[in-house]
Amino acid sequence: MLKGSPLKSMLAFALPLLAGNLLQQTYNLIDAAIVGQVLGTKALAGVGASSSVQFLVLGFCMGSCAGFGIPVAKYFGAGDRKRMRDYIFNGGVLTAGIAAVLTTACVLLCHWILRVLSVPGDIYENAYSYLLVIFLGLPFTLLYNYLSAILRAVGDSRTPFLFLAFSACLNIGLDLLCIIVLGWGCAGAAIATIAAQAVSGVLCLFYIARKVELLRLPMENRKLDGRAVKELLLMGMPTGLQFSITAIGSMVMQSANNSLGSVYVSGFTAGMRIKQFTICPFDAFGTAASVFCSQNLGAGQGSRIRKGLAQGVAVATGYGLLAGLLMIGVGRTLSMIFVSRDAVDVLDASAKYLRCMGYFYWSLGILNVTRMVTQGLGYSGRAFFSGVTEMIARTVVSLGFVGTFGYTAICFADQTAWVAASCYIAPTCLICVKKALKKINAA
Structure with a gap:
């Protein structure tokens, strides 16, 4: 990412990442489709009743791992291999600690979480069995996300995609086995997802150990470094909390x-x-722009940072316009993947949610790219406040307007959050780019 066209470099990096993200989402899509079509709409509601808390916990895991990869990308771009390996080891130790604490806390608090979410009694059992298994599998989720973040930090987004592709195919077979053959219901859907995630994480681990000499850690790198731990926490925790605070x-x-x-x-x-x-695609474009700007910051190439930001925002916003039109036009038809044609009320509700969201989908392109670039330049704390803005906006709409406008208010909560957060992070990102350029010019 240090030479050639910024747009081509980011797209080449983003395409395997996009494919990997799409495959990762097929875990959820396949679960929901099989659960909805085989077990019925109440089982589908049970799987989806806790999706926000899943986003909170899994978002913290993914955000922390992505943040741990930012210093690795910076030192890789600067050519400092020893420092890069020190940070990889210390990031691994921190990831293992997060896995132990988070898994224990979430399993113990599972019932309480569902009560806080006001999950209806007729779907409570399904929701609990699904969520508990997802929580038990958090170490595997963290394993894959950390190792894939390290590979991406050194410019390899293709390998994580290939392993994820294999595990996505495995997930289809495990879904059919666990739900239809073994009759494990909603818990079976979660077991299939976690098992497939575990396979992709273990494959990444074996690949790095056997094939990627750049990422192998000699004994001199296998020690805790206070400075490395501090920098990793300063990058990873705000990034993870940003995902979590948004999920609140x-x-x-x-x-x-x-x-x-x-x-x-x-x-x-x-x-x-x-x-x-x-x-x-928003996530892929944002991550590509973040890694691009982080590597070029390490290499001291300020002009490429500015170009990367502008082109990343343009591509993501253009995609948002097209995806929004798709949601507005065929949202109801797409909903039939999960819901039978006879469930008219459910289809109407889904179509309305997608239609309302489609009008403002372009704003998510601005939000994701500017936030991720801000993180990539080392200003995770500022990016974190965009998540706070999202949380406040969703909370105000949910608590202040659902009582009066009902489901219509739900359908406009996300868009309100995206526009509000974009108004903060877009100008903030430009300020951070200027500061980064000043540091480069002063060096």
Whole structure:
């Protein structure tokens, strides 16, 4: 990413990452499709009733791992291999610690979480069995996300995609086995997802150990370094908390939606699965722009940082316009992947959610790229506050307007959060770019 066209470099990096993100979302899509079509709409509601808290916990895992990869990318770009390996080891230790603490806490608090979310009694058992298994599999989720973040930090987004492709195919077979053959219900869907995630993580581990000499850690690198731990925490924790703080607003929104009844929970779940799938390109473009700017910051190439930001925003916003039109035009048809044609009320609810969201989907392109570039330049704390802005906006809409406008308010909560956060992070990102350029010119 240090030579040639910035746009071509970012697209070459983003395409395997995009494919990997899409495959990762097929875990959720396949789960929801099989659960909805085989077990019915109440089981689908059970799987989706806790999606916001899953986003909170899994988002913290993914965000922390992505943040741990930022210093690795910086030192790789600067050509400092020893420092890079020190940070890889210390990041691994921190990831293992997060896995132990987070898994224990989430398993113990599972019942309490579902009560906070106001999960209806007729879907509570399904929701609990699904969420508990997801929590038990958090170490595997962290394993894959950390190792893939390290590979991407040194410019390899293709290998994590290939392993994820294999595990996605495995997940299809395990879903059919666990749900249809073994009859394990919603828990079976979660078991299939976690087992497939574990396979992709273990494959990354073996690949790095056997094939990637650049990432092998000699004994001199296998020691805790206070300075490395501090920098990793300063990058990883704000990034992880940014995902989590955003999810708190989503939890408030989902709790408000759960109170409207299982029809709206099912409709919201179907729409959310489609949203999660179409969000993947935003994540890919944002990550590509972040790694691009981080490597070029390490290499002292300021002009490429500015170009990378501008081109990343343009591509992501253009995609948002096209995806929004798709949601507006065929959202109801897409919802039939998860819901039978006869469930008219559920399909109406899902289509309305997607249609309302489609009008503002372009704003997510601005938000994701500018936030990720801000992180990549080392200003994770500032990026964190964009998550706070999202949380406040979703909470205000959910608590202040659902009582009066019902499901319509739910359908506009996300867009309000995206526009509000973009108004903060876009100018903040430009300020951070100027500061980075000053540091480069002063060096």
